[in-house]
Each structure stands twice: as structure tokens, then as C-alpha cells.
Amino acid sequence: MFEVAVPILMYHEVSPRPHSAFSRYTVTVREFTRQMRWLATFGYGTIDMDSLVRARMGQGSLPDRPVLITFDDGFQGCADYAVPVLRAHGFTAIFYLVAGLMGKTSRWILPELGLELPLMSWDSVRRLASSGFQCGAHTLTHPRLARLPPDRCRTELVDARRQLEDGIGGPIHHLAYPFGDYDETVRALAAEAGYVSACSTRKGLSGAADDQLALHRVPVYGHDSLLDFGCRLRTGLTVRESVRFRLGRMAARFHTSPKVGS
Numbered sequence: 695m696f697e698v699a700v701p702i703l704m705y706h707e708v709s710p711r712p713h714s715a716f717s718r719y720t721v722t723v724r725e726f727t728r729q730m731r732w733l734a735t736f737g738y739g740t741i742d743m744d745s746l747v748r749a750r751m752g753q754g755s756l757p758d759r760p761v762l763i764t765f766d767d768g769f770q771g772c773a774d775y776a777v778p779v780l781r782a783h784g785f786t787a788i789f790y791l792v793a794g795l796m797g798k799t800s801r802w803i804l805p806e807l808g809l810e811l812p813l814m815s816w817d818s819v820r821r822l823a824s825s826g827f828q829c830g831a832h833t834l835t836h837p838r839l840a841r842l843p844p845d846r847c848r849t850e851l852v853d854a855r856r857q858l859e860d861g862i863g864g865p866i867h868h869l870a871y872p873f874g875d876y877d878e879t880v881r882a883l884a885a886e887a888g889y890v891s892a893c894s895t896r897k898g899l900s901g902a903a904d905d906q907l908a909l910h911r912v913p914v915y916g917h918d919s920l921l922d923f924g925c926r927l928r929t930g931l932t933v934r935e936s937v938r939f940r941l942g943r944m945a946a947r948f949h950t951s952p953k954v955g956s
């Protein structure tokens with residue numbers, strides 16, 4: 695029986711010099727190194743998405759403290775700076791790639807943030823895959839899938855999978871929805887396209903009741919402290935969010951408890 699609640703960490707960019715407009719989504723190399731050291735120190739074992747799916751089906755076992763590390767978008771910075779740190783600890787991770795923009799730039803953030811960042815090339819990704827890291831799909835062009843007509847949504851999902859399988863030379867079973875944007879139609883099309891799992895950006899640990907085609911994740915942001923990171927691993931929340939949540943629950947209990955003499 696699958697009983698653990700797994701933190702599926704969601705990273706985007708890792709860089710020694712975060713761009714100010716993208717600092718929320720960029721963890722510095724120094725912080726990333728400290729976070730990975732935290733995982734090692736506290737006995738966390740990294741798993742890949744296949745292991746999680748198998749465990750959810752009652753097959754195979756997980757480490758005592760499982761954690762799944764995901765990177766959205768396939769930024770080159772992750773290959774350059776995060777992968778060596780992961781390797782040093784013997785950790786694995788999954789990289790969700792934008793199949794139609796390999797070796798190009800993250801043009802989808804340009805209108806909002808005024809910058810584009812380099813994305814991994816096919817060669818980079820093949821090197822990752824051959825050294826044991828897992829790759830998943832993040833569509834063809836990084837659109838908001840729920841806003842697309844079903845035919846275009848289907849193309850984004852089906853063609854991304856096919857192009858990644860051709861480019862990497864192995865099966866692609868896992869998906870992350872760009873912007874976490876999905877609805878029932880998108881979810882059904884993801885299943886039809888053959889994806890076994892899909893990550894959303896809904897915040898929280900992933901337990902047995904989690905929807906395998908809209909898995910919860912735990913975001914890691916550039917402004918998180920190391921203590922926040924530790925708190926997120928256990929609750930999905932930063933220290934401040936966790937305190938606020940507990941206080942809110944206590945206040946709700948106080949207001950609903952029966953009053954003496956009434």
C-alpha cells in the first residue's frame with residue numbers, strides 16, 4: 695500500500711547570477727548546493743517518476759524519505775550548474791523539456807518578463823539521458839493548454855512526446871503542464887497521448903489520493919531560505935506560510951468550539 699506523501703520539488707532555473715526579472719524562479723548555485731546537502735544530511739533518497747508511478751501501483755519500494763526533483767523548461771543553466779551538484783550526491787531528477795524549442799530560448803517568458811534564457815540542446819539532453827537522468831515533456835511550445843482548441847492541444851502533447859522520443863532515443867511517459875494550466879479536457883488529452891503521469895503546479899505533497907495526471911508539487915523559489923526548504927519538504931509550505939496556516943486552523947477551531955453557558 696502506498697502510504698507516504700512524497701515531496702515532488704519543482705525547480706526552474708539554477709544559476710550563479712539570477713536575472714533580476716527571473717529571480718523568483720532561479721535558485722542560486724550556492725543555495726541549490728546547500729539544499730542538496732540538506733537532503734543528503736537528513737537521509738532523503740531521490741527517486742524518478744517511474745519509481746513513483748510503480749510505488750503508487752503497489753510495485754517496488756521507495757526509500758524511507760523519498761523526494762522527487764523536477765526541473766521545468768529545460769534551461770541550459772540546470773545542465774551546467776544543477777547537474778554537477780546532483781551527480782556529486784548520486785541524486786537523480788527529471789527534466790521537463792519544451793520539444794519545439796530545443797537549443798533555442800524561452801521565448802514564452804519574453805512578453806511578461808522582457809528576457810529569454812537559453813534552453814538545452816538535443817546534445818545536452820542526450821548526455822543527460824545517457825547518464826541516467828530522466829526526461830519528460832513540457833509540450834512543443836509552452837502554451838497555456840486549457841486555452842487552446844482541443845486539436846492544437848492534442849498536437850502540443852502528441853508531437854512533443856514523439857519529437858522527444860525521436861531526439862533522445864527512448865520512451866517519454868511523463869508530462870508537466872506549462873504554467874500548471876490544465877482542465878478536464880487537457881487531462882483527458884494527456885491520457886490519450888499516452889502520458890502515464892503529469893505534474894501540475896498545485897502546491898502540496900503527493901500522497902496516495904493524488905491524481906496521477908495532475909500531481910501536486912512543492913515549488914522551490916529563489917527567495918526561500920534553507921529553513922523554508924526544510925519546511926517545504928515536510929509540509930509544502932515555507933516557514934511563514936506554515937505558521938499562518940496553523941494559526942488560521944487554531945482560530946477556526948476557537949470560533950467553532952461550543953461556548954460555555956450559551
Ligand SMILES: [Zn+2]
Pocket residue numbers: 766767832836871872873
Ligand atoms: Zn514551464
